[in-house]
Amino acid sequence: MARDVARAHYSAFPVRVVANDGREAAAHIAEGTRFRFSPDRWLFEGEHPWESRGVWTGHGVLVTHRPGHAHAVWHFWKGPERRFAGWYVNLQAPFVRDGREFDTNDHALDLWIEPDVSWR
Template identity: 45%
Template structure:
């Protein structure tokens, strides 16, 4: 299972392909992680981030907002059960599915605000917006997360001129949830990864592919 050219413009990834998810901050690659394609259809890109997937932090760059927080914290790999990330074309968020415990029980839906994904020859580029919503499996309602952290990131200049648009996306998601709208398939909560999938690795040159 290796990175292919299926993700270039006009082409798609196949199930099992390695898809490099990169974060691009103010024109520079800031972070990368290899994921596995679960589905790539006209209406949905589903990516799986398995436990043990290595993080990539570029060596060169100006990094006007500093290094990625996971790099400064010494985090090098993804831990836990892994997570599934559901993307619809053009939307400024993903719906991430989490599991917990020894029986891999469904933990909840995580609405991750981010740039709409942009395809590259090796995967997709985006940028996490810090502000999120979390709806635990045993909760009656969602909660906003990392509101104070989002405000701090604005002070740091991470999202110049975009604060209102990011907040508006969070409010839009909240309004849909309050109205009882569900724009994803709840069956993803029961999804399991292929046990034969190996832990993906970042391909050589992942940090030199143009954004």
Template identity: 45%
Template sequence: MDWESGSRVVVRHFRGREPHAALPTTVVTEDSTGLLLWLAGGTPVVRGLLADGRTVRDVGVVASALLPRSLRPRQWRGTGILMLIPPAEDWSLWWFFRDDGSFMGWYGNLEDRQVRRVVDGVQYVDTADNALDVWFEPDRSWSWKDEDEFADLTGLPGYWTAAQAPHIRAAGERLITLAESGAPPFDGRWTDFRPDPSWPLPTLPPHWHAA
């Protein structure tokens, strides 16, 4: 499934059958490492927030996972990120950039294996976030992120089980192995990326939550 450079892809994160985030992106390219997407600063996105207006910090990770949520429009802040969707892995890799365009580092987002689909002519990448992540400095040194949240969510209804948790961590360990060896995608590619100035900000289609 090759998607054309410059076309729109909506990345959706689900928990169960319910979407809790939708990120409109633009296709940069696709090669053997995966589908590369650009999420521009200022892009209109949708994120799931607690329905009563409180934050995770207010109620704690466990309570926030069980309380009702509502989908609210926001804008993606910052200079924009590149997002690599590999052909068959349980992670995506994000390139972060500073305000001056210089490369800040990679963020390994551990998530369910992505499903690509087209619904009513709209291209989607669907997945579910698995909380645990890995941050990589430009020199490829690394650190785990959100380990406490990952532990708190393990075993809760609608999340991963204790038996599945080691498999999620193993996805991060595979990323770490790639980084330590300087293998693609940690071989310097895309660290000097600049988006095509002709690309418009993508928007969410009216029925972005369609199955």
């Protein structure tokens, strides 16, 4: 389970851990994965941006975390041939392992990197 926790507000979703060797933790979010949100309002005005979707859409995504690093890298694919689409760098608090769960706090600032390594 991956959780984004901020002042008693959270979002959570199940993941499949594909690597966890102490240097890196990698988790797969499968297509159709359901999200869970705290019953009260999100930290900002309105609902969490993913809340209306309810489930992960598109291909699954691989998320890699390194202990002590204040970001995670999301690896995306697109199209029926599942061609690599790019990296989404999510700036967040370093993850904390809590039993079978990974907790972090999203800093709501992100970076998209194309396969040619250009970024926006």
